[in-house]
Amino acid sequence: MSSTSEEGPAVTARVEVQTSMGRLVIALFGDAAPRTVENFLNYVDRGFYTGKIFHRIIPGFMVQGGGYDESMTKGPTELPVQLEIAPGVTHVPGVVSMARTSDPNSATAQFFICVGSPSHLDGQYAAFGRVEEGYSVVEAIEGVPTEAVGGMSDVPSTPVVINSVSRL
Secondary structure: OOEEEEEEEEEEEEEEEOOOOOEEEEEEEEOOOHHHHHHHHHHHHOOOOOOOEEEEEEEEEEEEEEEEOOOOOOOOOOOOOOOOOOOOOOOOOOEEEOOOOOOOOOOOOOOEEOOOHHHHHHHOOOEEEEEOOOOOHHHHHHHEEEEEEEEEEEOOOOEEEEEEEOOO
């Protein structure tokens, strides 16, 4: 079932993200980014995100999660999904996009939520949804102090845990 919005493509599904800092609802654009949304929902359905953290916070840019647990151990992922650009979706605050390496076709489970408007990501990263409820939680996550851990920078000093992600 799809619903349209003045703010972008049709919303085909919604997920609830319960974090240690509060609740978010993310609307997914399954018609505009079908492979990306299917990939994300596969991780949701198997409970992959439970216990993962937001492991990278860059104020004014984005908060990233879905790959590591509190001990900074990476979870096993499925095969990467091909880059899919959703028409008319730009990287603005609240937009959810897949994280990847320098290879455009390397996205697996990690995602990020924009807190800025990084237009240089448009056409380069797979935006596939938007925060529909709880953007204040994203802003609170953005404000968590960060530090370097091992070879990673911008890691929250206090873990921001994803307690669960489920379909609504």
